[in-house]
Amino acid sequence: MLKRSMENFLKDLDFRVWGLVFGYYDKSIAVKASKMKPDKKKSLVELDNWYQNQLPMIIKGRKPKHVTQEELCKLMKWKLTRGKFRPRLTEMVATNSEEDVKNASVKAFQALPDISSAIQALTVLKAVGPATASAVLAAGAPKHGAFMADESMQALPGLQVIKYDLPFYKEYMKEVTKIVKHLNKEDPEKCWDPHKVELTLWTYQIAKVLDTDLYNSISEAIESNNNDDHPPKKKLKT
Known part of the structure; x- marks a missing residue:
């Protein structure tokens, strides 16, 4: 029964349920951090707070x-600490000049809402591929871009063979945008954007893969929410 309620999260796309799962994001970060060595544990929590809360305000x-x-170097450290750690990338990204980083990121933000042009503007920088570029856009323009987090992509049915290139990012964004539109159609607050959807998917996947207790807690909360007196939601067409 618990597993079914978690499956309903992806199938039914109830904005109340998605809002509930999103509310567990900080706990999912704590779970991710708990699996790391003490120094990296502290680093992840601090870096994630900077990326999610401070950097967006600075860019804005x-x-x-x-x-x-x-900031690009710090963002890369956040990305590699939260995901797969590849120290060579931190060295390479640091070789970009201040002028080049500013010019590329100005061009990227000005290219929006053309997400392909925005990604391409950033990937001229050394060690910046579509995934890192998407992290820059998600921080500075969350209404237009979602970060290519492995866990967020793994959570989406039909995106099981992950590729870190622009065509795949466009497919990923296509799926994320479908969810955004569906949730905002139902949610009177219309508060969903690609980055928020990405974080919610990440939370779901981390709980599912890394922590049974968190998984069950979210699942039970979803089940309780599903039992509330409200009409069933239409399933998203795929």
Whole structure:
């Protein structure tokens, strides 16, 4: 029964249920961090707080929008700490000049809502592929881009063979955008954007793969929510 309620999360796309799962994001980060060595555990929590809460406000306050070379390096550290750690990338991204990083990121943000052009503007930088570029866009323009987090992509049915290239990112964004539109159609607050959907998918996948207790807690909360007196939601066409 618990497993079914978690499956309903992806099938029924009830905005109340998705909002509930999104609310467990901080706990899912804590779960991810608990599997790491003490030094990396502290680093992940601090870096994620910076990326999710501080960096977006910093970018928003700039005209034109852009990131600095130091921020790009810190973002790369966050990405590799939260995902697969490849130290060579941190060395390579640091070789980009301040001018090049600013120019590329200004061009990327100005290219939106053309997500392909925005990604391509950033991938001229050394060590910046579509995944890192998507992290920059998700931080500075969450209404237009979702980060290519492995767990978020793995959670989506039909995206099982992950590729870190632009065509795959466009497919990923296509699926994320479907969910955004569906949730906002039902949610009176219309508060869903690609980045929020990506974080919710990440939370779901982390609980499912890494922590049975968290998985069951979310599943029980979803089951309780599903039992509330409200009409069933239409399933998303795929």
